Amino acid sequence: MLTKSEENYIKEIYTLETEHRTDVNTNLIAEKIEAKASSVTDMLKKLAKKDLLVYQKYKGVKLNNEGKKIALSIVRKHRLWETFLFEKLNFEWDEVHEIAEQLEHIHSEKLTNQLDAFLNYPKVDPHGDPIPDANGKISTIKTICLSQLKIGETGVFIEVKNDSEKFLKYLTKNNLTLGTIIKVIDKEEFDNSLKIEIENKQFNISEDVIKNIYLKK
Amino acid sequence: MLTKSEENYIKEIYTLETEHRTDVNTNLIAEKIEAKASSVTDMLKKLAKKDLLVYQKYKGVKLNNEGKKIALSIVRKHRLWETFLFEKLNFEWDEVHEIAEQLEHIHSEKLTNQLDAFLNYPKVDPHGDPIPDANGKISTIKTICLSQLKIGETGVFIEVKNDSEKFLKYLTKNNLTLGTIIKVIDKEEFDNSLKIEIENKQFNISEDVIKNIYLKK
DNA sequence: ACAATGTTTTAGATGTGTCTAAAAAAAAAG
DNA sequence: CTTTTTTTTTAGACACATCTAAAACATTGT
Ligand SMILES: [Mn+2]
Ligand SMILES: [Mn+2]
Ligand SMILES: [Mn+2]
Ligand SMILES: [Mn+2]
Numbered sequence A, B: 001m002l003t004k005s006e007e008n009y010i011k012e013i014y015t016l017e018t019e020h021r022t023d024v025n026t027n028l029i030a031e032k033i034e035a036k037a038s039s040v041t042d043m044l045k046k047l048a049k050k051d052l053l054v055y056q057k058y059k060g061v062k063l064n065n066e067g068k069k070i071a072l073s074i075v076r077k078h079r080l081w082e083t084f085l086f087e088k089l090n091f092e093w094d095e096v097h098e099i100a101e102q103l104e105h106i107h108s109e110k111l112t113n114q115l116d117a118f119l120n121y122p123k124v125d126p127h128g129d130p131i132p133d134a135n136g137k138i139s140t141i142k143t144i145c146l147s148q149l150k151i152g153e154t155g156v157f158i159e160v161k162n163d164s165e166k167f168l169k170y171l172t173k174n175n176l177t178l179g180t181i182i183k184v185i186d187k188e189e190f191d192n193s194l195k196i197e198i199e200n201k202q203f204n205i206s207e208d209v210i211k212n213i214y215l216k217k
Numbered sequence C: 001a002c003a004a005t006g007t008t009t010t011a012g013a014t015g016t017g018t019c020t021a022a023a024a025a026a027a028a029a030g
Numbered sequence D: 001c002t003t004t005t006t007t008t009t010t011a012g013a014c015a016c017a018t019c020t021a022a023a024a025c026a027t028t029g030t
Helices: A004-020 A026-033 A037-049 A065-087 A096-103 A109-118 A165-173 B004-020 B026-033 B037-049 B065-087 B096-103 B109-118 B165-173
Strands: A053-055 A061-063 A154-160 A181-188 A193-198 A201-205 A213-216 B053-055 B061-063 B154-160 B181-188 B193-198 B201-205 B213-216
Touching: A004 A026, A004 A037, A004 A061, A004 A065, A026 A037, A037 A053, A061 A065, A065 A096, A065 A109, A154 A165, B004 B026, B004 B037, B004 B061, B004 B065, B026 B037, B037 B053, B061 B065, B065 B096, B065 B109, B154 B165
Parallel strands: none
Antiparallel strands: A053 A061, A154 A181, A154 A213, A181 A193, A193 A201, B053 B061, B154 B181, B154 B213, B181 B193, B193 B201
């Protein structure tokens, strides 16, 4: 059985692998986990010895099948718990991530699967992220980043790629919630900001915001 | 914020204090926590320094108000989660304890209170144990142990004081579930066993079983 | 090609929670 | 009131997860 720490590393490496699709390096992990590079090296050695990833000195790291399987089970738990908190316990979408960080480490397959059933096998969590099923299968709905939209085009906001409380509160304040139809009015080449329109109201958003907003066309 | 280990000690000391109503000693804690006496001594020193209990070398230990408050909040979480698993996720009463041992260490007051509300402020958990409210108030329903009943008397089984899977499975197998009306048919002085009657069927139970069964008359 | 820069690993330290073995204190027995 | 037994504490060790500082390696720029 893995420790909380080991699970957090596995999950983070999985996320970085799927996001960056390049070999994941020590400093990147260190930054995300908020630990020093030396601590990361120690942990990578440990996880390699446990046969969850392939690690070669100075060459970065890659999850093997067992590692991916574990990562998916943690992601599954995280997103199911977020959905539970949001759907059943009246939490806001900006409050669920922190608590799910704890709940994702509860060990009980039966609990996970019963929770899944209780929630009616949800496909996505409150941030629009897909929830892996009991076999680790994860549905991949095609989404495009708001930055890809051309002037005049519209899309439906269906996924947010930043779960932090601050960011989500900002979105809520500006009516940028899931399901909202967003139209691109203008692009500013200088700072990559956008003028967008939601329900006939127009306003500007920065690149930092744009890059976390994903749509279906 | 307390560690899981510290919380487990606090909870166990609380349970021993309320059960034994005598000063709790090192070996007793060691046995319950399944650790060595030397480890217990170390932890008691630490908890004393954190001002959660009064500890004097060789004199045993006693929770102070802050310690009791924390103990009650952990007991509250444990029993609320057991109730959730039982009521909402279709777990059996013998399956909930182990998982609640993990869930009781999730830190979020809002989560605890929302869960309480979601479950409709339950008064007792699946084993009939009272659930402390948000202020730490715990209702004390008068119960008597089955061993106190005289021959010919009856009582309703409303609380079980042993959450282990094995014991609870034994009870289920013998129709000894909460709410059952139990009549004492005969007492065996030799081994303190009882012949009891449930729904017109009679059978014998041992002292080990009897001492964990609590009734209202 | 090699010096400067950046990245990663090693060495050695710390805090937590555990253990075994031995010493100290308390309780029980004679 | 001693001696024996039991309980509790101390001393010293270890695994885990972390850190800082220094060394080793890799990459980049001239
Ligand atoms: Mn986590
Ligand atoms: Mn999420
Ligand atoms: Mn329990
Ligand atoms: Mn219980």
